[in-house]
Amino acid sequence: MVSDPISVPASADASGAAFSEKAIDLLFSLLREVVERHHPELLPVLAGESGNTLSPQMLGRAIQAQGILFQLLSIAEQNGGMRKRREVERLQGREALPGSFANVLASAKKAGLSAERVREAFAGLKVRPVLTAHPTEAKRVTVLERHRRIYRMLIELESPRWTPRERHDLEDTLRNEIELLWLTGELRLEKPNVSQEIAWGLHFFNETLFEVGPDVLARADEAMAQHFGEANLPGFLEFGSWIGGDRDGNPFVTNAITRGALIECRLAALRRHRQSVLELLRGLSVTEASLTLSGDFRDALTLALEESGEGNVIAARNPGEPFRQFLVCVLNKLDDTIACTEAEEGAACRRGYESADRLVTDLRTLEAGLRDSKLGRLADTEVVPLRRQVDLFRFSTVRLDVRENSTRVTQTLEALWRVSRGEPDDVAAPAQDGKEWQAWLMAELAAPRTGMRDLSGLPAVANETLGLFRLIADMRPKVGREAFGSFILSMTRNASDVLGVYLLAKEAGLFADPAGVERCSLPIMPLFETIDDLRRAPAIMRELLALPLVKRSVRALGGVQEVMIGYSDSNKDGGFLSSNWELFKAQQKLTAVGTEAGVKIAFFHGRGGSVSRGGVPAGRAIGAQPRGSIQGLFRLTEQGEVISSKYANKGTAAFNLELLAASVFDHALKSQAAAGSSSSPEFDDALEALSGAAHAAYQNLISNPALVAYFQEASPLEEISLLNIGSRPARRFGAKSLAELRAIPWVFAWSQNRHIVTGWYGVGSSLANFIEVRGSRGEALLARMFDESPLFRLIVDEVEKTLAVVDLDIAREYSQLVADAGVREQVFGMIAREYDITRAQILRLSGTRGLAERFPEYRQKLDHRLPVVNQVSRQQVSLLRAFRMTEDAVRKEEFRKTLLLSINCVSAGFGATG
Incomplete structure (x- = not known):
């Protein structure tokens, strides 16, 4: 361990790593000053001492300072990364930036692709990051806002224009922000409710995404114009959300909450559009005397003034300013729309906008009027960005998905079956995977409806679930269909599960025809999560897409059937290597099923923040998808701390959005250009063998009867639930079994105790077994x-990075918390042996002597973080022991607070929780 973990090597910037040495030095020195002013006795702990002599309260303050250290380091890294990208663009041009539209389109041009081919690819493409409120964000909004101010201060300090006095003042302001961060309570005092999570999600739109989203669309246009001489690409970016719609295992997401989420998201977009129109109105002070107004715009203005009901007043208030008069009419219509939304009248609004398309039309009218008056540059810089904003965020900000699990849906259908047949509550419904159940579903779907059935006898739980579908039917005319995404059915096990959702949609009036037999107007998406479910998915989708009702519904919704695939649960179920391979195979096979059925299968990737839950570099992850598997719509979840790390600052948000969209586009273009098989049969055969061996080794671990006891005692699994970081329970149905434990706390706890088995276990055994069986030819094939x-390279790289964070010495200290020595030695022994095998095999394959030597920037980040993380991890072991053994309530509470701070601190050090 280095003597002073806060110190920074002088070579930090010289190595080309994405952070600024000067910024880090400044931030850390200011933090030291703050800590020294308040608690000088903590400085030895910040210099690497254990802190064993401190009281729990003072140790908690020291751990909080160490957590702030990581937060400041991340801010400096984001700032440094932005500076590095700017420098590359300044010296080499934007096309030299990997992951940019300029880079992708320059490559397409060199490859001989035509502008028509590129435009076709864009025309069929939608990229939709989906914000979720998974309980992995350990930072309060207050803290996030403080981070943003610190980031902006660093940007200010980059400027050379300041005098020494002004720079000193700026540094004083920065010190104040760090001091306020130090004095701000980092832990939530209460669990957030769902309404607070909705506000948390909208925070990122208000702070960055409303502005950055249209900028990313503009970058694509600029790159297209530069390399192909054309612009005005169709909009390819949109946002989704689960916050307020995800009721899978969260009893706090009710129909009233979902209704509130729709209204709040609609109001956020409308208020943003109003603010933008008002700013444009104030700036567009063009007098009619100074230009020639086109007849078309004059006619449009006359009509707008007449429709406003107060044309004379508007004209008198802005005499001789036709564009301002037009914008006042637009503003008034937005005000009416906002008022109607607040009153939940929606489309019944008399003078407001009935849809975002009408506002887009008005903005195009304004744009054309400016161009006709030879003010094209003004139109490009002032009106086009606003039009892009409205096109992107519509009147809904996001498309809200609703998600429910198949168990709850089945309970509702069973209740419906009893009511429809007049059966008492104690009569069991047919088995859900049987022919009788499916026959009943098909008969109900085929039966015409003359009106809504009387279902007043349904139990409360079933009534709530059916009420969700009725809510969608009620709200769509008020907020617009674009305010909704899809209904996502988690834990989909068979075709009947999906058909049951169609039936509930029919009962709620969500079919396009009055009789309810032709087609469903609500997109319904199965979610396949476990290894077995992924393997069953192609057969399930083949069965569904052969049904006329499903096929008609899909074609009416654009000819794209979405399928969601889960990275978290498949990893928890099968281990890292098997999960990645099964996900890859499922996409290959499902794409082929769609082709057979004449339907495009689009994938929604349920990724989390950590490597164990699919959180790998976006560009490489997309590049490793099967060829041809990106068709039309590409979606992925942005969860918890990932949202704040990607979208808290404008520069970082713009980079991450462009990287995501450009990587998807690059994959689509390369799939177009390369016909034939998307992979090597020899490689596929090898991956199948590797996956089988890795799965067996992983199953040997998680099926060990001693594992549950070991995991609960040798990790802060139960204590993590004390963190108030999300409204959703850690277990779906309140059970205590490993099977019911969600993937997030599963990964979270293994990362805290430094075992991190979720990111590597079984890989070493599979590689060793492959070479043992196939010999030198097998090793050459690997x-x-x-x-x-x-795909294989991505798996190996991420396993190697994970192994660099595993620390068996610290893991052994956690294992000492296990009371039963037999359990302790058995489970820890298995993990230690597999670690040694995996480390040796990965280094043998990569040809390096040390872990992560191939990733110098990553290694350097670890060099700055691990000494402090290791220190806090050891402190956490002592805190866990003291918390569990202490019976005095006051003393136990002191240990609890400090323990939770240590969990936060380790999470901040790694940059991820679950």
């Missing part, structure tokens, strides 16, 4: 796969 297979 070497070729390492060089040529994007």
Whole structure:
């Protein structure tokens, strides 16, 4: 361990790593000053001492300072990364930036693709990051806002224009922000409710995404114009959300909450559009005397003034200013729309906008009027960005998905079955995977409806679930169909599960025809999560897409059937290597099923923040998808701390959005250009064998009867639930079994105790077994796969990075918390042996002597973080022991607060929780 974990090597910037040495030095020195002013006795702990002599309260303050250290380091890294990208663009041009539209389109041009081919690819593409409120964000909004101010201060300090006095003043302001961060309570005093989570999600739109989203669309247009001489690409970006719609295991997401989420998201967009129109109105002070107004715009203005009902007043208030008069009419209509939304009248609004399309039309009218008056540049810089904003965020900000699990849906259908047949509550419904149940579903779906059935006898739970579908039917005319995404059915096990959702949609009036037999107007998406479910998915979708009702519904909704695939649960179920391979195979097979059925299958990737839950570099992850698997709509979840790390600052948000969209576009273009098989049969055969061996090794661990006891005692699993970081329970149905434990706390706890088995376990055994069975030819094949297979290389790289964070010495200290020595030695022994095998095999494959040598920037980040993380991890072991053994309530509470701060601190050090 280095003597002073806060110190920074002088070579930090010189190595090319994405952070600024000067910024880090400044931030850390200011933090030291703050800590020294308030608690000088904590400085030894910040210099690497254990802190064993401190009281729990003072140790908590020291751990909070160490957590702030990580937060400041991340801010400096974001700032440094932005500076580095600017420098590359300044010296080499934007096309030299990997992951930019300029880079992708320059490559397309060199490859000989035509502008028509590129435009076709854009025309069929939608990229939709989906914000979720998964309980992995350990920072309060107050803290996030403080971070943003510190980030902006660093940008201010980059400028060379300041005098020494002004720079000193800026540094004083920065010190004040750090001091306020130090004095701000980092832990939530109460669990957030869902309404607070909705506000938390909208915070990122108000702070960055409303502005950054249209900028990303503009970058694509600029790159297209530069390399192909054309612009005005169709909009390809949109946002989704689960916050307020995800009721899978969260009893606090009610129909009233979902209704509130729709209204709040609609109001957020409308208020943003109003603010933008008002700013444009104030700036567009063009007098009619100074230009020639086109007849078309004059006619449009006359009509707008007449429709406003107060044309004379508007004209008198803005005499001789036709564009301002037009914008006042637009503003008044937005005000009416906002008022109607607040009153939940929606489309019944008399003078407001009935849809975002009408506002877009008005903005195009204004744009054309300016161009006709030879003010095209003004139109480009002032009106086009606003039009892009409205096109992107519509009147809904996001498309809200609703999600429910198949167990709850089945309970509702069973109640419906009893009511429809007049059966008492104690009569069991047919088995859900049987022919009798499916026959009943098909008969109900085929039966015409003359009106809504009387279902007043349904139990409360079933009534709530059916009420969700009725809510959608009620709200769509008020907020617009674009305010909704899809209904996502988690834990989909068979075709009947999905058909049951169609039936509930029919009962709620969500079919396009009055009789309710032709087609469903609500997109319904199955979610396949476990290894077995992923393997069953192609057969399930083939069965569904063969049904006329499903096929008609999909074609009416654009000819794209979405399927969601889960990275978290498949990893928890099968281990890292098997999860990645099964996800890859499922996409290949489902794409083929769609082709057979004449339907495009689009994938929604349920990724989390950590590597164990699919959180790998976006560009490489997309590049490793099967060829041809990105068709039309590409969606992925942005969860918890990932949202704040990607979208808290404008520069970082713009980079991450462009990287995501450009990577999807690059994959689509390369799939177009390369016909034939998307992978090597030899590589596929090898991955199948590797996956089988890895799965067996992983199952040997998680099926060990001693594992549950070991995991609960050797990790802060139960204590994590004391963190108030999300409204959703850690277990779906309140059970205590490993099967019911959600993937997030599963990964969270294994990362806290430094075992991190979720990111590597079983890989070493699979590689060793492969070489043992196939000999030198097998080893040569692995070497070729390492060089040529994007998927295999991604798996190996991420395993190696994870192994660099695993610390068996610290893990052994956690294992000492296990009371039963037999359990302790058995489970820890298995993990230690597999770690040694995996480390040796990965280094053998990569040809390096040390872990992460191939990733110098990553290694340097670890060098700055691990000494402090290791220190806090050891403190956490002592805190866990003291918390669990202490019976005095006051003393136990002191240990609890400090323990939770240590969990926050380790999470901040790694940059991820679950």
